[in-house]
Amino acid sequence: MICRFIDDMRALGYAVESICAVLREQGVQVAARTYRAWKTRLPALRTIEDARLTDALRSLKVTDVLGRPRPEIIYGRRKMTQWLRRSGFPEASKHTVDRLMREEGMNGLTRGRKTRTTIPGKDGRRAGDLLNRDFTALAPNRVWVTDFTYVPVYAGFVYVALVIDLYSRAIVGWETSTVKDTSFVEHCLRMALWRRQHTGRPAGKGLIHHSDAGSQAVFNRSSQRLFVRSIVVVL
Known part of the structure; x- marks a missing residue:
């Protein structure tokens, strides 16, 4: 930084000796010969290697889902170290890569935990399969299949429950919620009815x-027979 400052002052027409004298008056102990030594001395091997690795890091183009460049998102430290070693930098250290990535403001892409929507019951008991894996129906309102999943949104994700009539494959009921509780899936079924x-x-x-x-909710069982008016589930 001091060397760059002296260069800038020299570009304005000041002599090196006078610049160094002013710096010493301000508490920065630097001599003219020190500056000239900095200008003629070769950079350290570490500085050269860091520059080569930094150029390689910057050359890696990462894009988002729309194809736009995202320079702030890149591989993590371990994957980036392996990529550099495969790309002609066999001596690349994970600690060096970590330091250079922090200096360049590069962050590894963090993937969120996968959300589970189906959790088996603790008792291990399952209701019998009344359909016997035959997912067809001869008329409307004979067989409904239901389930819920999650849909990513801007603020995170929401759960979506659906009821499908197997005869027409039409969605006859749906519900969204931020929690997967009993009322969430019951509302979906009541809407279909x-x-x-x-x-x-x-x-x-x-x-x-x-x-x-x-086991999250009332209708998350293997198969159920429904008495419509009172919404009573008989296993």
Whole structure:
């Protein structure tokens, strides 16, 4: 930094000796011969190697999902070290790569934990499969299949529950929530019943309500038979 300052002052027409004299008056102990030694001395091997590694780091182009360059997002320290070693820098150290990445403001891309929407029940018991893996229906409101998943949004993700009529493959009920509780999936089922009732195609007795083997909610069982009006589940 001092050497660059002296260079800038020399560009304005000041002599090296006078610049160093002013610096010494301000408490910066530097001599003219020291400056000239800095200008003629070769850079250290570490400085040269750091510069080569930094250029290699900057050359790695990372883009987002829209194809736009994202220089602040790159591989993590370990993957970047391996990439550099494969790219002609066999002596690259993970500590050196870590230091250079921090100096350049480069951060490894962090992937969030995978969200689980199906958690088996602790008792290990599963309801019988009333469909016997036959996912067909001869008429509407005979077999409904239900499940829920999560959908990424700007603020994180939300859970989405769906009810599908196997006859038409139409979504007859849905619900979104930030928590996966019993009321969340019950609202989805009640919506399907309400919509069918108010479109003149009410679901009658004998409707099979099939879902997976999770344990988060009432309808997350292997298979259930539903008595529509009271919404009572009979295993």
